[in-house]
Amino acid sequence: MTPKLVPIAALLAAALASPAAFAQKKYDPGANDKEIRVGNTNPYSGPASAYGTIGKSIGAYFKMVNDQGGINGRKVVWISYDDGYSPPKTVEMARKLVEQDQVLFLFQTLGTPSNTAIHKYMNAKKVPQAFVATGATKWNDPRNFPWTMGWQPNYQTEGRIYAEHILKNNPKAKIGILYQNDDYGKDYLNGFKDGLGAKAASMIVKEVSYEVTDPTVDSQIVQLQASGADTFFNITTPKFSAQAIRKAYDTGWKPTHYLNNVGASVGAALKPAGLEKSVGLISTAYYKDPLDPQWKDDPSVKAWEAFMKKYYPEGNLADQSNMYGYTVAQTLHQVLKQAGNNLTRANIMKQAASLKDYRPETMLPGIRMNTSFNDYAPIESEQLIRFDGQQWQRFGPIIGK
């Protein structure tokens, strides 16, 4: 058999064998009768340290799960190391987790370069690199990398959604783009340009980048305003989103403002910028923003708040990353539940690739996860949202699968 078909065949074989195997206990290194060891790397220090809270919220979630009796009677042992967003460190920590700590699999390793650095290694070692915390498109490649799976809607898809919206509503738009000069920013940019297709060159009048080490993006906003753009695609992380929103408003530039999902947090970006300055922002979402007043009485958000207060009290309730971590942890919870007593690495991937219309309640209504042996993208749908000064109003249909 050709190498590419082997992993699919293996998964198919496992699928066919599973009903009989379910009652039997099967373990790979990292799982036994008492525990399931899950490994992770997160940037707890360095330029991306703002995302470290994701690892902490996931750890807190599994503490809660363990307090409630664990999964199928087993406790989850969460081992998370700091990689400082530096790929060499990620490689070292991943090897430590797999070879020394003997974890069953890696979960939610964060960052595109970090995950790229261990991509080949994880697949060579046949250890799942599950639900990685990046929106790059390359994680949905089960033929070549059957042990790697993404989770969040990928950036290119989101970029395309905005492009299509512009083409439909303002085909003569003059577009200015601000993007973070790294993998994440460029991925959005490429998706956006793809979505505009042949009209990209004529519609985009200015493209400016910034580095994470830049103190402000004020100069970039001034450049975009000076270019005469009337539409603004803002690809920034929350700190810079806040700066961009505020500066655009202060200079009197009033474009149709599309903000990427990463920066669209009410607590982490819009409030610091000023809610009144954020009116009219368009973005997409797939889970509920904890600070959005429309979810004030929503039971799932309230459950999340109770979880945060009890298990992660030092976590910031305004930071939507904590909601993200909670939601993705629930996804893993589901996968581990589905795995039952067959805790082999192959079965973990198989269960991850068998999500059918699964949705944790903290996701937006109507959005659900689906995976299969040739579809390694769990979340492919998003909803367009518009900020009205108080909350993000959903509008339009759910876009995507």
Next chain:
Amino acid sequence: MTRRQLIPIAGLLLAACALPLLVSDYRVFQFNLVLVYAIALLGLNLLTGYNGQISLGHGAFYAIGAYCAAILMDKYGVPYWATLPVAGAVCLLVGFLFGLPALRLEGLYLALATFALGVSLPSLLKYHHLEKWTGGVQGIVITKPEPPFGLPINADQWLYYFTLAVAIVMFLLAWNLLRGRVGRALVAIRDNHIATEVMGVNNAMYKSLAFGVSAMYTGVAGALGAIAIQYVAPDSFNIFLSIVFLVGIVVGGLASISGAIYGALFIQFVPNIADEISKAAPWAIFGIFLIGFVYLMPMGVAGAVRMAVARLQRKAQNGK
């Protein structure tokens, strides 16, 4: 070198050779990185410790060496061992060219210039006109070399031995260089550059050459590092790397060859130890370790070892 000094060195070499056969692959990988950093730190020490020219940007040369190796292996199919001389040569040239205008700068100003180099290199690596070669923000993935001639060791062990061999050669070269005329000239320039100028030593040539050779060492280390990690990306080579290198040579011992090894062990393992001690603020623990080391051993670990050995020798002599 006296027979006395040869014994511990021989012992060390023996231990280094036996290591991969005794520990897990993960540890072999870590010690591989220790060797890589040792070569890099030796390079920096040549410039800053022996020649007194401060560099806050040596991470840039490490990056250039790494990218040389990656580009050659990925785009031109060059075998991994052949990338080392190229990386070395390119960095030698770049270092020398950087050293020339840097001649006019001293102390703080040189620090700024090298700092600028270290800070700007990632942006150059991401520059979209160079993306064709550097891979831009995506970086370049390279394959790990397999052991040749079907040797009964795995890839990690082979790479370790390869790196060890290169390290031994580079250390020998440096030792030879430093104990001769060149070494004396470099140290003399550091201690009193006016006197050396007056005495007819060609300061400019030695200082630029020091930059070049120092860059070459760090560049070769970068290439070896890239092969070990199997991935290069701009994020791997930010200014923090340059600062870590400086910390390494100070902790290890300025103007000392063995200092490079101690420093490499420090920068590879102490952050991990700090992470084990405190998940909440690991770099604070690292900082405390750092302060502790320089308080207790202001001459670096190498200096402290030297003093300890001297004290033991004196005791032995007094005892006679």
Next chain:
Amino acid sequence: MDAFLHQVLAGLATGGIYASLALALVMIYQATHLVNFAQGELAMFATYIAWSLINAGVPYWPAFFLTVIFAFVLGVVIERVIIRPVEKAPVLVVVVVFIALLVILNSVAGWIYSYTIKTFPSPFPAEPVFGKYMSAHEAGAIGVTLVVLLLLYAFFRFTPLGLAMRAAAQNPESARLVGIRVGWMLALGWGLAAAIGGVAGMMVAPIVYLDPNMMGGVLLYAFAAALVGGIDNPGGAVLGGFMVGVLENVLGAFVIGNELKLAVALVLIIGVLVVKPSGFFGKVFVTRV
């Protein structure tokens, strides 16, 4: 032309940020002949203290002055406790201690306050000044920097204490001989630098938002600004800050694009330093052989 003016003004605004931190760097250099790489983190930490005070209900100006005092004390304590043991060590060892301070402060701030950004209030009104080009806060921050500069200048030039500090830094042996307590002069220098840094942080935070990595990017620019203006000249450092800010913005917008503007700005600055090694306004020191 309008765009150019706008960039220049935006550059002056960011330049004000660099200038304020550059002042702190110059201050510590004048007192100790060392550049303190941890200055940015000290400033950031002081700003977090201010944030805690304001969050606890203390009004802005009392919190401001309490923070300045706290920063001063922190600087003095750091000098006496952490720096004093390595006073006699080689320069690079002291630099490593600075680096250690930097990582410790950054890590502790992240641990106590988390890494999500926080807003920091501004004492200035919210309406923009100069039309839409510069906010009132940015103009106010520049004003505050200039006031601090004037105070510093007056302190060094006209007070006996300032004179004593300069003497202690330039020639510690002779200073001791005339009865100056050199050790305490150094501590005072650190305290003042930390206090200035605290002011800088509180002026910068409303613009860039408060997070532990707030000062990281600023430090490099401040360093360059201080050197280009003359590391021993506070006025030069402030001017250097504005120059760097405007240069960076103009380069990014009109010359080389945003990707390389930092690299090119630094190359230009180093070019200046190669030609004029003491910076624009620094004193040229002639050493006798």
